Amino acid sequence: MDPQAQTIYSAILIASVIIGVILIFFFISIFRQQKRNQLLSRENMLMEITAMEKERARIASDLHDDMSPILSVIKFNIDGSPNSDHELLVNASHYVDELLKKMREISQNLLPGVLERKGLITGIEEYLEQLRTAVKTQFRFKYEPISPLSHEKTINIYRIIQEACHNSIKHSHASLIEISIQEKNKKLIIIFKDNGIGFDYDAALLEKSGMGLRSFKRRTELMGGQFYVESRKGIGTALSFEIPLD
Numbered sequence: 001m002d003p004q005a006q007t008i009y010s011a012i013l014i015a016s017v018i019i020g021v022i023l024i025f026f027f028i029s030i031f032r033q034q035k036r037n038q039l040l041s042r043e044n045m046l047m048e049i050t051a052m053e054k055e056r057a058r059i060a061s062d063l064h065d066d067m068s069p070i071l072s073v074i075k076f077n078i079d080g081s082p083n084s085d086h087e088l089l090v091n092a093s094h095y096v097d098e099l100l101k102k103m104r105e106i107s108q109n110l111l112p113g114v115l116e117r118k119g120l121i122t123g124i125e126e127y128l129e130q131l132r133t134a135v136k137t138q139f140r141f142k143y144e145p146i147s148p149l150s151h152e153k154t155i156n157i158y159r160i161i162q163e164a165c166h167n168s169i170k171h172s173h174a175s176l177i178e179i180s181i182q183e184k185n186k187k188l189i190i191i192f193k194d195n196g197i198g199f200d201y202d203a204a205l206l207e208k209s210g211m212g213l214r215s216f217k218r219r220t221e222l223m224g225g226q227f228y229v230e231s232r233k234g235i236g237t238a239l240s241f242e243i244p245l246d
Contacts, residue, residue, distance in 0.1 A: 120154045121146070121181070124161055128179075135169055143181040146188060147245055156219040157190065157243065164192045164239055167212045172196020172237060183245065187225075190241040198233040216241075 115123040121143055128139045149157070161179065168174045174196035182189050204213060213229070216239065220227040223243050231237040 115154050115158060116151075120149060120157060123154075123158055124179070124181075127158075127162065128165075131165060131169070137169055137174060138176045139165075140176070140178045142179070144183065146181060146183055149188075149245075153223055153243065156223055157188070157241075160190070160216055160219055160241065161192070163212050163215055168192075168194040168196055168237070172198070174236070186245050188241075188243040188245055190243070192239040192241075193236065195236045198231045198235050198237055200233065201229050201231055 114126050125141060128141055131137070132139060165177060168177055172194050174194035176195045178191075178193045180189075180191045201213070216227050220241055220243070225241060225243040228240040228242075229237070230240075
């Protein structure tokens with residue numbers, strides 16, 4: 001190889017190495033930026049959900065600590081009043097009882113204390129029992145013993161079940177809802193099925209009704225898991241959640 005050709009070859013080789021280094025640096029920068037964006041998105045989701053749960057806890061506390069004692073005093077005064085207008089007082093006492101019951105239900109939904117005392121499975125069982133007394137939909141809940149979960153995962157999974165049941169009852173008109181929870185390959189597998197009217201997933205995401213689906217996705221991603229949807233009109237809906245236990 002003559003000196004001029006060798007010089008050209010060396011220049012091309014050096015230029016190729018420089019371009020390669022630049023491209024590698026460029027792709028590494030893009031990868032790092034994507035990781036930073038994912039971390040920032042995860043932190044934002046965590047802050048949003050944490051703030052929402054704190055607000056729910058505050059409202060539940062206000063209902064329990066402030067409103068319930070006042071209503072209890074009112075009921076005590078009604079029950080202790082003279083019998084000059086007995087029928088009116090009995091009706092008023094009944095309405096206060098109903099209001100206290102409803103406030104306890106709201107407080108329980110906002111801040112389910114059973115999750116702290118007895119864990120996720122019992123919390124879901126008690127929630128489904130409440131639904132059985134309120135709606136005509138049938139519920140089947142199958143589960144296997146599961147490993148202890150962090151408080152954050154317990155709350156997020158409970159909220160997912162709540163939202164899924166609410167959406168199914170309100171929008172799908174299902175007569176049967178089936179929920180199963182099991183551990184497999186160091187993951188918590190949650191499957192929710194209904195026999196309702198089904199829906200178009202892509203179209204639902206663009207509508208207001210898609211808020212529930214977006215909530216499923218946010219909470220699942222926050223737990224490092226994956227979320228799958230299978231639904232067709234007239235067939236029903238199946239939601240699957242895979243949550244890592246680590």
